[in-house]
Amino acid sequence: MSNAIMAPKMGEPYLLTPGPLTTSAKTKEAMLRDWGSWDGEFRALTAEMREGLLELTGDTEGVLDCVPMQGSGSFSVEAMLGSFVPRNGKVLVLSNGAYGMRIAQTLEYLNRDHTVINKGDYMPPRGPEVTAAIEADPAITHVIIVHCETSSGILNPVKEIADAVHAAGRKLLVDSMSAFGAVPLDFNEIPYVAMVSSANKCIEGVPGFGFIIARKDELEAAKGRSHSLSLDVHAQWAHMNKTGQWRFTPPTHVVVAFLEALRAHKAEGGVAGRGARYTENRDVVVEGLRELGFETLLKDRWVSPIIVTFFCPAHENFNFETFYESMKSKGFIIYPGKLTVVDSFRIGCIGQMDAGVMRQVVAAAKETLAEMGVDTAAPPEIALIERAKLAA
């Protein structure tokens, strides 16, 4: 597997960010050719891509179909909400971070009735509170959960939520943007109406489109429902099935790069193989940074193999900008944190990186702390008080 990992070109830093991320040379090289979007060859590539994505769902009965959509991931989230929630529906949004809040904001724009269980920066939504919310508000038709909330890196208990939603006879939507392809989301265990992800996350493509995977009967029912011409999932699906083409100009180079990335994903062992590499990446960086005194925001049970939030050290010599620039000069682009209470930063574990790269990340952090005169990376007391609120 080690030969699957290729360092970026000399002088190009690794992106320890949750997409765009570091892609393989092969994926980048796939973009060095132009394609006619109407041409039979390109149509065949689109079909191969849709098939390849469906293979990752666990659906063996042909219940689901895959609809790619131009734009970044948020365009696909908006397309999904506008297409699968009827105009008289009501959505229960389970929010514990920026992406949950963005879903609520999108529903606001779409004029779709909704209610939010807001768990703040990182507390997980739980099954019993979903059950209670639906009992208290029978108008709720759909529940939406963010699989991995990328803003904190928490892996939400999606199975527990799905069970509560189905026991109450409601429909489930999943934003699996940053998890799909590396964390299992088996349709047989977690039957959703629709889920969404994008090209530049765990499949390791470059940015330019997202994709919605949905039940075919729900796709049929979505006809005429969308608020938007360009984000109408039913229209895109129907057109693609009829002609093999995207409705409007597809990001051709991004699609061929993605297909290359999808082949590498399969060669690595699919969701299990990809998930194993990311898990090892996470374990190496968490263990290494903890040895330097850093602490993770989350207790181990909740830490995703996608991205990890660390508290900034309390030491008076620590300065995030200096830390960032020094890490960058050593070849690693890290990611600022999004917590409101305590300063933090994030390290992404996804992309063309393996345990060896993650050990270099730890070494770079150690050197940087020494340069800054920070002898321990221990966080302030308040950070640990925050974390204690979280269940083990």
Ligand SMILES: *Cc1c(COP(=O)(O)O)cnc(C)c1O
């Ligand atoms: C990346 C991401 C999105 C989409 O963000 P874009 O910037 O629009 O690509 C949505 N939800 C989650 C959980 C994400 O990680």
